[in-house]
Amino acid sequence: GRDGLALCDRHTAYHRRWFVLKGNMLFYFEERESREPVGVIVLEGCTVELCDSAEEFHCVISQLVQ
Numbered sequence: 001g002r003d004g005l006a007l008c009d010r011h012t013a014y015h016r017r018w019f020v021l022k023g024n025m026l027f028y029f030e031e032r033e034s035r036e037p038v039g040v041i042v043l044e045g046c047t048v049e050l051c052d053s054a055e056e057f058h059c060v061i062s063q064l065v066q
Contacts (some may be wrong), residue, residue, distance in 0.1 A: 017029060018031055018032045018034065020037075024042060024043045024044045025040050025041070025042055025043065026043055026061075027040050037055050040062060046062065047062050049062075
């Protein structure tokens with residue numbers, strides 16, 4: 001899997017979270033050393049788009065609701 005640090009938009013403020021990608025699941029943790037994830041995003045059926053940014057890595061994960 002892959003892992004890395006990102007900021008999460010929670011509609012009112014951004015929170016720093018550590019992300020780990022395993023297969024089609026994106027787990028997120030409060031910090032790199034955390035043992036239990038805060039949550040998981042199942043990427044099946046989702047589109048991941050890279051966003052242009054000169055300073056940081058950004059992406060948008062969206063899912064078509066039917």
